[in-house]
Amino acid sequence: MTCHEARQAFSDLFDEGLPPAARDDVRAHLQACPACQAEWSAFQQAVRAVSDLGGAEPSPGFAARVRQALEAPPWWERTARWIFLPLKVKVPLQAAALLVLGLAGLLLYERSPDLRKRTEPLTTRPPAAAREAPPAPAPPETPASAPAPEAVKAAERGAPPPAAENRQADTAAQPSSQDEPARGAQAAKDKAKEAEQPAPAADALQKTEAAPEARLGQADSALTVRRSEEPPAREAESGAAAGRAQQPQQAPTPAALPPPSRKSLAARTPDALYSAALTELAGKRYEQAVSGFRAFIAQYPHDPKVPYARLALGDAQAAQGRQPEAIQEYDALLQQFPQSPLVPTALYRQAQARLALGDPSGCPQLRDLAERYPRAPEAGQARDALTKRCP
Amino acid sequence: MAREPRLLPGGPIMSEADRHPPDEDHALVAHAQAGDTRAFEALVRRHQRWVFTLALRMIGDAAEAEDLAQDVFLKAYRGLAGFRGTARFSTWLYSIASHHCLNALEARGRQPLHQREPERTGEDDPPPRLERLANGAPGADTLLERQERAQLVQAALARLKTDQRLIVVLRDIQGMSYEAIAEALGIELGTVRSRLHRARMELKGLLAPHLTNDQ
Numbered sequence: 216m217t218c219h220e221a222r223q224a225f226s227d228l229f230d231e232g233l234p235p236a237a238r239d240d241v242r243a244h245l246q247a248c249p250a251c252q253a254e255w256s257a258f259q260q261a262v263r264a265v266s267d268l269g270g271a272e273p274s275p276g277f278a279a280r281v282r283q284a285l286e287a288p289p290w291w292e293r294t295a296r297w298i299f300l301p302l303k304v305k306v307p308l309q310a311a312a313l314l315v316l317g318l319a320g321l322l323l324y325e326r327s328p329d330l331r332k333r334t335e336p337l338t339t340r341p342p343a344a345a346r347e348a349p350p351a352p353a354p355p356e357t358p359a360s361a362p363a364p365e366a367v368k369a370a371e372r373g374a375p376p377p378a379a380e381n382r383q384a385d386t387a388a389q390p391s392s393q394d395e396p397a398r399g400a401q402a403a404k405d406k407a408k409e410a411e412q413p414a415p416a417a418d419a420l421q422k423t424e425a426a427p428e429a430r431l432g433q434a435d436s437a438l439t440v441r442r443s444e445e446p447p448a449r450e451a452e453s454g455a456a457a458g459r460a461q462q463p464q465q466a467p468t469p470a471a472l473p474p475p476s477r478k479s480l481a482a483r484t485p486d487a488l489y490s491a492a493l494t495e496l497a498g499k500r501y502e503q504a505v506s507g508f509r510a511f512i513a514q515y516p517h518d519p520k521v522p523y524a525r526l527a528l529g530d531a532q533a534a535q536g537r538q539p540e541a542i543q544e545y546d547a548l549l550q551q552f553p554q555s556p557l558v559p560t561a562l563y564r565q566a567q568a569r570l571a572l573g574d575p576s577g578c579p580q581l582r583d584l585a586e587r588y589p590r591a592p593e594a595g596q597a598r599d600a601l602t603k604r605c606p
Numbered sequence: 607m608a609r610e611p612r613l614l615p616g617g618p619i620m621s622e623a624d625r626h627p628p629d630e631d632h633a634l635v636a637h638a639q640a641g642d643t644r645a646f647e648a649l650v651r652r653h654q655r656w657v658f659t660l661a662l663r664m665i666g667d668a669a670e671a672e673d674l675a676q677d678v679f680l681k682a683y684r685g686l687a688g689f690r691g692t693a694r695f696s697t698w699l700y701s702i703a704s705h706h707c708l709n710a711l712e713a714r715g716r717q718p719l720h721q722r723e724p725e726r727t728g729e730d731d732p733p734p735r736l737e738r739l740a741n742g743a744p745g746a747d748t749l750l751e752r753q754e755r756a757q758l759v760q761a762a763l764a765r766l767k768t769d770q771r772l773i774v775v776l777r778d779i780q781g782m783s784y785e786a787i788a789e790a791l792g793i794e795l796g797t798v799r800s801r802l803h804r805a806r807m808e809l810k811g812l813l814a815p816h817l818t819n820d821q
Contacts, residue, residue, distance in 0.1 A: 226803035257814040262806055264759045264813055265778045270659040273672050277658070278650040281679045282643050493747055520750060527746040554668075556753060 216244045221251050225258045274554075275587060485515040489524060501531045522548055522555045529564060538568040559584060559591035566597070570604055578605035631695040639686050646686075650679050653696065656780055657703050663775040664707040666764050674710055678703045693789070700782070700790035704772055711768050762812040770805035777802055 221244045227233045228241055245252045287293070299305055324330055492507025508524045508531070515521070529544035545565035549558060562584045569577035581597040582605075588594050631652070637645030657678055661671035682702050689698055763771055776782045776790070784802075788795045 222807075223803070226799070226806055229806075254810070257817070258806065258810045260817045261762075261810040261813040262778055264755070264817060265763070265774060265809060268663065268756055268759055268779055270655050270779070271662050271668075273654055273658040273675060277654055277672065277675070278647050281650050281676055282647040284676065284680060285643050285646065285683055496745075523746040523750040523753075526749070530746065557749060560749065 216240050218244075218248060218251050221245065221248070222254060225255060228255075229259065229262060270590075272588075272590065483514075485511065485518045485520065488514065489518075489520050492524070493527070496527055496531055499534070501535045504531045522552045522557050525551070526557055526561060526564075529561070529568075533564065533568055533571075538572045541565075541568045542572075559588040559593040562588075563593040563597055567600070570600075581605065632691055635686065635689060635691070635695055638683070639689075646679075646683055649695070653699060654679075657699070659779065660703050660775055661707055663760070663763060663779055664711065664768070664771060666760055674707060675703075677710075678706050681706060697786060697790055700776075700786070701792070704776070704790055708768055708772065758816055759813065762809055765812060766805055766808055770801055770808065773798060773801045774805045774809065778806075 221241050224233060224237065224241050228238065231238075233241065245255055288296075488507065488511040492504050492511055495501075495504035495507055505528060508528045511518070511524050512521055512528075525544055525548035529541045529548070532538075532544055533541035542565055545561040545568070548555065548561045549565070552558070562580060566577040566580040566584065569580065578601065581601050584591075585594045585597045585601070631649065634645045634649045634652075638649060654675065658671060658675045661674040661678070662668060665671045665674060678699075682699055685702070689695070763774065766774065772791070773787065776787050777784075782790070784795055784798050787798050791798075
């Protein structure tokens with residue numbers, strides 16, 4: 216059997232799916248080939264490591280949330296309820312809101328001359344007798360606000376201006392169609408007035424066009440500031456990675472700062488601090504361990520090992536018989552990291568500390584642990600402790 | 607760690623989903639099909655662990671996995687009318703869960719989150735390991751090491767192709783048989799075997815440098 220053939224059979228060999236003869240051939244090859252034996256060991260370790268991941272539970276109340284999602288009304292019903300219910304509250308509020316909007320619109324109309332002038336021809340129409348008389352010529356205009364020639368000619372001959380033809384066709388049955396000439400002249404007047412205002416608009420446009428450049432400059436400076444601020448924030452968030460990378464990320468000039476020595480960096484890395492505290496704990500120097508873990512947490516509050524440091528702090532205090540302090544440390548872990556996989560461990564050890572003090576609240580805590588985390592190793596320990604120490 | 611003896615591939619290996627008697631599942635399904643949401647909630651409780659585990663190992667993020675798991679159950683509820691009872695409910699649910707996870711990953715257009723890979727710190731004298739505290743409980747460093755190992759393995763899983771990852775999760779974590787996997791995914795038995803082998807060899811290559819020193 217070749218090495219390739221042997222390695223191709225690894226999966227079947229692991230799952231005991233080979234016929235006996237083939238299995239013996241593979242095993243014989245593995246005994247004779249150290250390289251394949253090493254590969255086989257690595258294969259087994261990898262598959263077992265995946266199996267050891269095991270299962271996981273969703274957060275408490277998952278099933279109830281699924282049922283709530285199933286029972287939730289459709290979106291249109293939820294929208295209608297949100298708009299109209301409760302009736303006694305929402306309908307008056309909505310009516311009041313409409314009233315306020317209406318008053319605001321009226322106020323705006325009263326205080327805006329342009330708006331009033333635009334709507335004046337619609338509200339002040341000449342009586343029916345005036346429709347029979349020839350239309351009056353256009354009022355004298357200043358040169359800057361002269362109406363369009365076509366509109367003036369149309370007004371003089373009594374025909375609607377070209378722009379009003381479509382409107383007249385739509386409203387042919389209405390008596391207001393004969394007002395079109397006057398309205399057209401007014402519209403032409405307004406257009407001429409609008410034509411007088413290019414300068415301010417152009418100024419505003421120029422200012423707007425100039426603004427992007429200034430904004431780019433501001434954006435550049437903001438980006439520079441942000442870049443200079445980034446490395447320290449990144450170091451704080453992943454102190455372990457930054458410490459291990461050992462690269463200065465913020466250097467104004469290459470020659471301005473001397474490269475930090477490996478030794479001085481090693482003294483400040485989170486792993487070094489944590490390991491030093493762990494060494495103290497292993498040597499039963501509990502006071503030094505407590506100081507070390509506290510310094511680690513203070514310097515690297517966002518390091519992923521902080522929950523473990525909290526647990527170790529509690530253990531160090533408990534080892535010295537300081538149960539109240541231990542309870543506080545476990546509580547800090549539970550409060551700050553409610554989703555941590557260490558929660559069952561912290562709950563169990565905190566309950567044990569309480570029972571050691573003669574505090575009966577340790578018993579309900581053990582029951583709660585066993586119910587909430589039935590598959591955690593500590594659940595079995597909690598059930599044993601309940602049997603032995605709790606009524 | 608001693609492993610329990612396994613039967614031949616394709617044999618009735620007890621997976622998490624199959625621990626519940628199928629008769630009870632069918633009774634609950636019947637009630638749920640009649641509109642009883644509490645019956646469906648009971649079904650959710652029976653199967654939520656493995657559905658969530660499948661989503662978690664595929665996605666790598668607990669919050670997203672919970673959303674996915676919820677979507678799986680909602681989809682299952684809406685499709686309950688189409689469940690005839692000819693197969694096990696768990697097999698039918700596995701099919702929904704597997705395809706939903708694959709579709710979700712494809713829609714995201716990315717691999718799941720890469721977990722942090724712990725590196726050796728490089729100290730000359732690594733700290734002594736606190737295997738057990740005086741009362742026999744594992745010390746904080748052992749728990750940390752387990753957590754880091756789990757993150758490492760999850761990161762390696764994340765590097766597999768989605769179809770290979772799914773096979774590994776169903777076989778090596780969920781404990782499904784080859785036949786059950788083939789039925790749930792709608793593929794041939796030979797495809798399951800070959801895909802599983804390639805995935806495991808890939809994992810071996812990714813994990814070997816990190817695991818050899820620990821064994």
